[in-house]
Amino acid sequence: MTILVTGARGNVGRRVLARLHAAGRPVRASSRTPGELDAPAGVDVVPLDLNRPETFDAALDGVDQAFLYAEPDGAKELFAAAARAGVRHAVLLSSSTVGGPGAATDPLGQFHAAVEESLAASALSATVLRPGAFAGNAYGWSAAIRGGQPVRLPYARAHTVPVHEDDIADVAVAALGDPAVAGRILTLSGPESLSFTEQIGVLADLLGREIPVHELTREEAVEEMGRFMPPLVLASLLGHWAAAVDRPARIEDTVERITGRPARTFRQWAEEHLGAFTPAGG
Ligand SMILES: NC(=O)c1ccc[n+]([C@@H]2O[C@H](COP(=O)([O-])OP(=O)(O)OC[C@H]3O[C@@H](n4cnc5c(N)ncnc54)[C@H](OP(=O)(O)O)[C@@H]3O)[C@@H](O)[C@H]2O)c1
Incomplete structure (x- = not known):
């Protein structure tokens, strides 16, 4: 079974992809423009636009775990499609602006909170990463x-x-498939x-x-x-x-605890x- 990495061109996603690939875990990378994605040789690259639900099913076919970027438009549909496809665990890249001071009126906090709420209401088992x-x-x-x-x-x-983005990626990779952190929110x-x-x-x-x-x-x-x-x-x-x-x-000890x-x-x-x-x- 395959791990899908969304945002695989991003600062965090490309590090997650590289680690999973180097560890020999079966991985698939996605991008809105897959032709521009410079993935490691042998990695399956698929089109996926988090705002376009019609791209979800094909990208999720055969996937059992996923590293997900936060995009409120389409999040509900994405999580439903992932549950249908049999994804058993997702790791969401969110933000410490959720739950921070003034989060309820902070646009960045609201953006990420909307995705976290859709995830919590979905059938997926998930770990939420909230980096600062x-x-x-x-x-x-x-x-x-x-x-x-x-x-x-x-x-x-x-x-x-x-x-450091390498630490976010290390925690994401550790969290993928670790039942001990399923359902947890990890502030980094x-x-x-x-x-x-x-x-x-x-x-x-x-x-x-x-x-x-x-x-x-x-x-x-x-x-x-x-x-x-x-x-x-x-x-x-x-x-x-x-x-x-x-x-x-505030300094969090999450990176040390997880890695x-x-x-x-x-x-x-x-x-x-x-x-x-x-x-x-x-
Ligand atoms: N910078 C910070 O201090 C900070 C702190 C906390 C949280 N965050 C959060 O971390 C995330 C940014 O992480 P990053 O720096 O790794 O990202 P990044 O380098 O800005 O890259 C963004 C990635 O997101 C993908 N993406 C954007 N819109 C998409 C869409 N509609 N559908 C599919 N993929 C899409 C892009 O993929 P393609 O272009 O290949 O499709 C790209 O790989 C944001 O959610 C941000 O709010 C950032």
């Missing part, structure tokens, strides 16, 4: 840092507990709370040079970040960051991805 901020969000600073420009951001002293974080300024400081230390930070006002952030981010997502993020200024965030080893640090993520912050040839 990904370490990879630091990619958002990479163009400025590569170009020697100041990093422009609001709420520079806001804290997150960046979680990294091992240390760091402000954005401190995260940029880690990158500066590794690069061996200062990285100036230009703190934007909220209004400036709405104007600058609104050029590439949907307004509701931006409003949600600004709300979270405003509330997190000078407030170290048996400490969560990876932001510094480790930065060391592994330093090339993205370094000018070509530099």
Whole structure:
């Protein structure tokens, strides 16, 4: 029987796919545009659009476990199709914004909560992963840092507990097929709370040079970040960051409990991805 990995081009999904494949577990990858998916050799790649229920049955044929991305439109139909297909366990990539402060009015919290509610109302056995901020969000600073420009951001002293995407993938793979975590909600974080300024400081230390930070006002952030981010997502993020200024965030021990080893640090993520912050040839 096969494990379906949705979002297999994503930061987390591609890591889940690689781990399952390397472990020799039968795996199928899906994408809205399967032709663009660079899956490991021998992996079955199928079309699946989480918003288009007509794509569900074929993608789920013969599947008994699934790693699922959260998409409210079509979630109910997806879970019903998965139950019909005989999926015995699903792992959902949700978000710690569900159940966080102000979740009921937070657009990101509502988005993920809607999917979690559909899942809970379905016949599927499932494990829900609720990671906080990904370490990879630091990619958002990479163009400025590569170009020697100041990093422009609001709420520079806001804290997150960046979680390494490899840790999310490790927990997802451990949870797939583990009856001990079926029905559980696993909130994930990294091992240390760091402000954005401190995260940029880690990158500066590794690069061996200062990285100036230009703190934007909220209004400036709405104007600058609104050029590439949907307004509701931006409003949600600004709300979270405003509330997190000078407030170290809660550290979860889930990664260590599930995988048996400490969560990876932001510094480790930065060391592994330093090339993205370094000018070509530099
Ligand atoms: N960044 C954070 O700090 C953070 C924190 C907590 C939770 N999250 C959640 O984690 C998820 C993002 O994870 P990521 O960074 O791994 O993703 P990502 O790199 O942004 O990739 C998104 C993936 O989702 C797939 N996808 C998007 N819409 C789809 C649709 N309608 N049907 C099928 N597949 C679809 C894409 O697949 P194709 O394009 O190949 O179809 C792609 O593989 C989001 O749900 C986000 O809210 C993020």
